[in-house]
Amino acid sequence: MAETTTPSAPSRAVSRPVSEALLNEKWDRCLSNLIIKSSLGLGFGVVFSVLLFKRRAWPAFVGVGFGAGRAYEECNYSLKQAARDIKRQA
Amino acid sequence: MLRTSLRSVRALGNRPAAAAAGRQWQWQVAAARRAVVPGQRFYADGKKPDEVKIPASETLTAPSTPPPPPSEKVAPSTISSKNAPLTPPSPPPPPPAPRRKKGFFRRLRNFILTLTLLSALGFGGGVWYSRINDNFHDFFTEYVPYGEQAVLYLEEMDFRKRFPNVANRVTGRRPDGEQVKIPAQSGASWRVADGHESGGRQSSAIQKVAAAKPKSEPAVVNEAKTETGKLPKTNAKEKKGDIQKPVPAPVEKKPESTPEPTPAPVPSRALAPALSAPPADKAWKAPEVDEPSRWPPASPIDPLAVPDAAEPVVQELVHLLNDIITVINHDGASEKYGATVGKAKGELNKVGQKIRQLKTSVEQEAAQQVKKRVDDFDKAANELVSRLDAVMSAQEQQFRREFEAEVERLKQSYDNKVKLIQERERQLAEEKLNNTLLQQAIELQRQFARDIKKHVEEERDGRLGKLNELTAAVASLEKLTAGWNEVVDATQRTQQLHVAVEAVRASLEDAHHPRPFTKELVALKEIAAHDPVVDAAIASIHPSAYQRGISTPAELIDRFRRVAAEVRKASLLPDNAGVASHAASAVLSKVLFKKQGLAAGDDVESILTRTQTFLEEGDLDNAAREMNGLTGWSKTLSRDWLAEVRKVLEVRQALEVIQTEARLQSLKLE
Numbered sequence: 001m002a003e004t005t006t007p008s009a010p011s012r013a014v015s016r017p018v019s020e021a022l023l024n025e026k027w028d029r030c031l032s033n034l035i036i037k038s039s040l041g042l043g044f045g046v047v048f049s050v051l052l053f054k055r056r057a058w059p060a061f062v063g064v065g066f067g068a069g070r071a072y073e074e075c076n077y078s079l080k081q082a083a084r085d086i087k088r089q090a
Numbered sequence: 091m092l093r094t095s096l097r098s099v100r101a102l103g104n105r106p107a108a109a110a111a112g113r114q115w116q117w118q119v120a121a122a123r124r125a126v127v128p129g130q131r132f133y134a135d136g137k138k139p140d141e142v143k144i145p146a147s148e149t150l151t152a153p154s155t156p157p158p159p160p161s162e163k164v165a166p167s168t169i170s171s172k173n174a175p176l177t178p179p180s181p182p183p184p185p186p187a188p189r190r191k192k193g194f195f196r197r198l199r200n201f202i203l204t205l206t207l208l209s210a211l212g213f214g215g216g217v218w219y220s221r222i223n224d225n226f227h228d229f230f231t232e233y234v235p236y237g238e239q240a241v242l243y244l245e246e247m248d249f250r251k252r253f254p255n256v257a258n259r260v261t262g263r264r265p266d267g268e269q270v271k272i273p274a275q276s277g278a279s280w281r282v283a284d285g286h287e288s289g290g291r292q293s294s295a296i297q298k299v300a301a302a303k304p305k306s307e308p309a310v311v312n313e314a315k316t317e318t319g320k321l322p323k324t325n326a327k328e329k330k331g332d333i334q335k336p337v338p339a340p341v342e343k344k345p346e347s348t349p350e351p352t353p354a355p356v357p358s359r360a361l362a363p364a365l366s367a368p369p370a371d372k373a374w375k376a377p378e379v380d381e382p383s384r385w386p387p388a389s390p391i392d393p394l395a396v397p398d399a400a401e402p403v404v405q406e407l408v409h410l411l412n413d414i415i416t417v418i419n420h421d422g423a424s425e426k427y428g429a430t431v432g433k434a435k436g437e438l439n440k441v442g443q444k445i446r447q448l449k450t451s452v453e454q455e456a457a458q459q460v461k462k463r464v465d466d467f468d469k470a471a472n473e474l475v476s477r478l479d480a481v482m483s484a485q486e487q488q489f490r491r492e493f494e495a496e497v498e499r500l501k502q503s504y505d506n507k508v509k510l511i512q513e514r515e516r517q518l519a520e521e522k523l524n525n526t527l528l529q530q531a532i533e534l535q536r537q538f539a540r541d542i543k544k545h546v547e548e549e550r551d552g553r554l555g556k557l558n559e560l561t562a563a564v565a566s567l568e569k570l571t572a573g574w575n576e577v578v579d580a581t582q583r584t585q586q587l588h589v590a591v592e593a594v595r596a597s598l599e600d601a602h603h604p605r606p607f608t609k610e611l612v613a614l615k616e617i618a619a620h621d622p623v624v625d626a627a628i629a630s631i632h633p634s635a636y637q638r639g640i641s642t643p644a645e646l647i648d649r650f651r652r653v654a655a656e657v658r659k660a661s662l663l664p665d666n667a668g669v670a671s672h673a674a675s676a677v678l679s680k681v682l683f684k685k686q687g688l689a690a691g692d693d694v695e696s697i698l699t700r701t702q703t704f705l706e707e708g709d710l711d712n713a714a715r716e717m718n719g720l721t722g723w724s725k726t727l728s729r730d731w732l733a734e735v736r737k738v739l740e741v742r743q744a745l746e747v748i749q750t751e752a753r754l755q756s757l758k759l760e
Contacts, residue, residue, distance in 0.1 A: 019729040019731070020656040079672055080667070086723060086725075086726045087722075090721065
């Protein structure tokens with residue numbers, strides 16, 4: 001998907017994204033968000049596991065879970081907001 | 091004696107009105123008057139003529155005071171007095187009688203003496219008392235004869251004593267005034283003529299003589315005389331010889347004074363010596379003359395009858411003398427003064443004659459002078475007349491010459507005028523003729539011009555009509571050519587329009603990439619030249635279209651494929667889709683069956699297939715319509731593509747419109 005969008009994007013105006021790339025963009029953001037937050041959670045979990053829980057694994061997983069959950073929720077919100085906007089426009 | 095009385099009377103006569111005035115006033119006035127009176131006396135003594143003249147006239151008044159004379163007055167005129175000289179004057183005066191005849195008149199004399207003494211005393215007392223008591227003064231001055239004069243005199247003396255300077259001044263002044271006054275007051279001449287009193291008095295004396303009643307008259311006269319004679323004396327006594335020392339000897343003075351004053355005019359000198367003599371005699375002989383005067387009463391001095399009495403001066407003199415004579419007659423002293431009076435008469439006559447001679451000589455002289463003057467005048471007049479004649483004749487000749495010259499000139503001028511007029515007349519006539527000729531010539535010319543015009547018009551009508559037709563034809567031709575030009579122009583324009591439109595189309599179709607076609611559009615617009623249709627068509631094109639250019643159909647199809655893939659991914663999304671639904675839709679859309687051709691149905695897949703087919707057919711319009719039917723996320727995703735297609739469609743439509751317009755125009759021209 002990224003391959004298809006990239007060639008058209010540079011030809012077009014850089015300022016505004018093309019309408020067909022809207023969803024893809026959102027998806028990109030969500031993914032990046034997920035990675036960052038889950039990694040952050042993982043990092044916290046690891047630190048917690050090392051510091052508090054004597055190097056147990058579950059604190060790290062819990063951290064990843066918190067991060068992924070947070071990212072998911074954000075993505076969901078953005079998509080719903082976009083849908084609401086579309087509805088309003090129509 | 092007589093003189094004194096007369097003088098006093100005169101003093102009275104001078105101021106009759108003053109007596110009526112108030113006492114204070116009177117006092118002053120009287121003082122002034124009195125100042126005059128004594129002055130007069132002085133002058134009389136110093137041989138001033140004024141004084142003495144008055145007595146003559148005034149003597150008449152003195153006797154008039156006693157009542158009897160007026161009753162006997164028969165109003166005779168001066169002539170009567172003159173006629174009366176023959177009658178004896180007043181018979182012997184009584185006063186001397188008592189003195190001389192002791193036996194007869196002793197008692198009478200005593201009586202008279204006592205009477206006079208008493209009266210003098212009374213008078214003196216009265217005068218004195220009148221100075222003290224005002225009421226008595228009034229009474230005294232009013233009722234007692236000579237009382238006023240006496241009082242006034244006394245007052246005057248008093249005044250003099252008090253103000254000697256003033257008195258002197260007054261006296262110094264007065265004489266001149268008196269000189270002027272006296273002649274007017276004296277009136278000796280005319281009183282003799284008119285005055286009843288004077289006439290009466292004189293007549294009375296004469297008549298008495300005529301009636302041979304000397305006794306009765308003299309008595310009265312005597313009384314009057316005695317009274318008058320005493321008066322001055324009493325006055326003198328009372329005055330006590332203040333300044334007037336001459337008064338004590340009045341008798342001596344009066345005679346002298348009389349002669350001088352009488353002759354106011356020239357003859358005074360002649361008379362003066364004559365008259366002065368008799369009074370002097372009388373003064374000594376008065377008492378002695380008494381006896382003789384008694385028996386020759388028939389020889390009283392004749393009143394003077396002067397033949398040349400017409401002369402006023404002489405008349406006055408005569409009158410004066412007559413008065414003197416009457417007085418003398420009354421006195422009965424005619425004997426005494428006869429000679430002197432006669433002499434005086436003679437002198438008077440001489441004076442009269444002299445005057446007459448003088449008159450005649452003067453008259454002769456005057457006549458001679460008049461004659462001379464008349465002769466001179468005659469001569470002068472003659473000379474004047476002759477000169478005038480000469481001048482007149484000279485003037486006449488001159489006038490005649492001038493007149494002739496004038497006539498000549500006039501004639502010439504008139505001739506000239508006539509000539510001029512004739513000339514003018516001739517010129518006028520000629521001019522008139524010329525004018526008529528000119529008029530005729532003008533008329534002929536006009537006629538000629540009219541004829542020519544007519545001919546020309548006739549000629550012209552034929553040719554002009556043809557010319558008009560020709561011009562019309564030319565005009566139509568011009569119109570035609572113009573029209574054709576227009577047509578040509580229009581065709582050119584339409585052709586250009588076509589070319590432009592073709593150029594635009596070519597630029598659109600020819601390009602492999604979208605590129606701007608603004609230049610072409612601008613050219614098209616210029617060529618269209620404000621064609622409303624073209625303008626509207628161009629305006630309908632979105633500015634971004636010709637600025638960026640429009641995508642080619644190949645591009646559109648390519649893009650559609652990408653758009654279709656995305657749209658398919660979102661085709662299964664519910665209304666309120668979350669992450670899960672999106673993911674599900676993306677995953678599940680892969681497994682959906684693909685449709686082919688014009689698939690029926692409202693779902694996204696069928697719409698997309700239909701669009702694709704339309705696009706493949708090249709029907710952009712329908713493809714756009716189909717894509718427009720999408721909703722939700724699909725529509726949002728395909729929005730940009732749709733806009734692109736619309737732009738292309740708009741441009742195409744506009745171009746088509748322009749093309750049709752151009753075609754229409756070209757069709758219009760055909």
